[in-house]
Amino acid sequence: MSVALDPALIEAVTRFAALPRVLVALDFDGTLAPEVDVPDEARALPEAHEAIRDLAAAPNTVVALVSGRSLDSLARAGRVPSSVPLVGSHGLEVRLAVDDVRPAATPADRARVDALRAVIAPLVEMVDGAWIERKPAGFAVHTRTVDPPSARALTETVREAARRADPDLTVRDGKNLIEFAVRDATKGDGLAVLREEFRPDAVLFAGDDVTDEDALAMLTHDDLGIKVGAAPTVASHRVSDPQGMSDVLRLLASLRAEPAQGGSAHP
Numbered sequence: 001m002s003v004a005l006d007p008a009l010i011e012a013v014t015r016f017a018a019l020p021r022v023l024v025a026l027d028f029d030g031t032l033a034p035e036v037d038v039p040d041e042a043r044a045l046p047e048a049h050e051a052i053r054d055l056a057a058a059p060n061t062v063v064a065l066v067s068g069r070s071l072d073s074l075a076r077a078g079r080v081p082s083s084v085p086l087v088g089s090h091g092l093e094v095r096l097a098v099d100d101v102r103p104a105a106t107p108a109d110r111a112r113v114d115a116l117r118a119v120i121a122p123l124v125e126m127v128d129g130a131w132i133e134r135k136p137a138g139f140a141v142h143t144r145t146v147d148p149p150s151a152r153a154l155t156e157t158v159r160e161a162a163r164r165a166d167p168d169l170t171v172r173d174g175k176n177l178i179e180f181a182v183r184d185a186t187k188g189d190g191l192a193v194l195r196e197e198f199r200p201d202a203v204l205f206a207g208d209d210v211t212d213e214d215a216l217a218m219l220t221h222d223d224l225g226i227k228v229g230a231a232p233t234v235a236s237h238r239v240s241d242p243q244g245m246s247d248v249l250r251l252l253a254s255l256r257a258e259p260a261q262g263g264s265a266h267p
């Protein structure tokens with residue numbers, strides 16, 4: 001492990017790991033994967049990826065990813081076993097199993113998104129480095145590689161243009177992006193679907209961004225919330241970065257692993 005974990009967090013993870021049946025729900029970008037300029041190139045840190053694979057194989061343990069990305073994008077970047085449930089589009093899209101995918105957007109939703117994009121795309125095309133990421137029920141305008149004053153100006157220009165074009169949109173500010181959606185859902189909604197489906201004794205949720213607070217705010221009782229980074233949070237525990245989160249996941253995976261069979265394996 002890279003840095004020592006907070007003793008209170010180690011104690012909380014150990015207590016959580018001792019429960020009979022658990023759900024481990026993890027945000028992706030900024031929590032498992034360090035931020036990069038091209039979203040398709042983001043990858044979970046190797047130690048986190050390995051711990052997720054181990055947790056997915058552990059008894060009475062469900063590990064899921066809960067992301068603002070579309071399901072397709074999350075599956076491409078996440079590279080987790082197909083048995084790992086995925087929640088995409090901030091709770092709107094849910095893949096509980098490979099043959100159980102809940103559709104996110106209707107044809108009417110798509111038409112509304114297309115109409116909005118026709119208004120916003122020309123504004124984005126005028127700014128070097130800005131681009132649009134499509135999602136089933138909306139899109140994000142990315143500004144990570146735009147110079148900061150132009151990024152701020154573009155963000156406010158598209159916010160206002162979108163508000164005028166479609167006043168009922170859901171608008172989210174993310175890290176170097178602004179996002180518009182024609183359907184309202186939160187990561188809290190996505191977490192509720194997972195909880196209902198898998199009926200765990202407790203949930204661990206970890207995330208770094210404002211949208212993760214919707215899920216962290218729904219935790220109760222024996223649940224365990226972990227904030228990644230220094231931003232304000234309702235979570236009771238914190239790690240500083242994805243490396244710290246990898247350390248937590250490795251500890252949890254080791255505690256949840258199937259005990260080695262004793263006996264006469266080695267003569």
Ligand SMILES: O=P(O)(O)OC[C@H]1O[C@H](O[C@H]2O[C@H](CO)[C@@H](O)[C@H](O)[C@H]2O)[C@H](O)[C@@H](O)[C@@H]1O
Pocket residue numbers: 027028029030031034035036037038039042066067068069070133140142144174175176177209
């Ligand atoms: O809920 P998350 O899994 O944290 O997803 C949030 C957004 O992540 C992606 O954008 C962010 O990460 C990119 C790759 O590091 C980075 O280039 C971008 O600046 C970040 O905002 C993703 O592209 C978005 O769709 C997600 O909403």
